[in-house]
Amino acid sequence: MRQKQAFSRAWPLLAGMLAATPAQAHLMNSGFGPFYDGLAHPLISPEDLLPAMAMTLLAGLGGARQGRFVLAILPGAWLAGMAAGWAIGLPAAPAWLNAVVTVLIGALVASDLRLPLTVVIAMAAALGALHGYDNGRDLAATSGGLVAIGGIACALFALVSLLAGQVAVLRAQWARLAVRISGSWIAAVGLLMLGWSVRP
Numbered sequence: 001m002r003q004k005q006a007f008s009r010a011w012p013l014l015a016g017m018l019a020a021t022p023a024q025a026h027l028m029n030s031g032f033g034p035f036y037d038g039l040a041h042p043l044i045s046p047e048d049l050l051p052a053m054a055m056t057l058l059a060g061l062g063g064a065r066q067g068r069f070v071l072a073i074l075p076g077a078w079l080a081g082m083a084a085g086w087a088i089g090l091p092a093a094p095a096w097l098n099a100v101v102t103v104l105i106g107a108l109v110a111s112d113l114r115l116p117l118t119v120v121i122a123m124a125a126a127l128g129a130l131h132g133y134d135n136g137r138d139l140a141a142t143s144g145g146l147v148a149i150g151g152i153a154c155a156l157f158a159l160v161s162l163l164a165g166q167v168a169v170l171r172a173q174w175a176r177l178a179v180r181i182s183g184s185w186i187a188a189v190g191l192l193m194l195g196w197s198v199r200p
Contacts, residue, residue, distance in 0.1 A: 081132020
């Protein structure tokens with residue numbers, strides 16, 4: 001009798017578990033389709049948004065020329081990394097590495113260090129490839145992932161073009177200081193992300 005009662009109580013739970021839809025761990029599902037899900041992804045994923053913003057702020061502080069190069073390199077490398085992650089599917093970089101990169105780039109923004117163009121290009125390419133690979137690997141398991149990849153690349157292009165353009169024209173010291181303070185906050189959040197990623 002007890003077994004029958006236990007089964008009668010448990011069958012709705014079992015039915016709900018069997019009827020559940022697959023979970024999508026990396027890409028938010030907005031209901032507007034995979035392109036728009038990809039478009040929103042960099043804006044709602046701090047692990048992608050913060051280093052991309054920091055790289056863009058760094059390039060903008062370096063002037064219009066660095067901003068233009070990062071505009072071409074960062075979304076392009078991110079797109080290439082997503083394609084590689086989609087196709088290869090090897091394990092992604094550990095979360096602590098992404099956090100360390102965020103801290104380092106945020107600290108460079110805060111210091112307002114004038115870096116050579118080649119260093120900025122290399123940093124943008126490495127950042128794009130690292131985060132893009134991680135995104136592509138996660139998107140390979142979702143339906144519509146290829147379309148979402150296009151949305152992510154478009155969002156990054158828009159973010160870099162708008163933000164770098166605004167920062168590159170800043171001449172007032174107080175405005176540049178505000179950008180540097182933003183970099184210090186990005187570095188601080190990166191430290192929090194680092195602590196979270198290495199917690200036991």
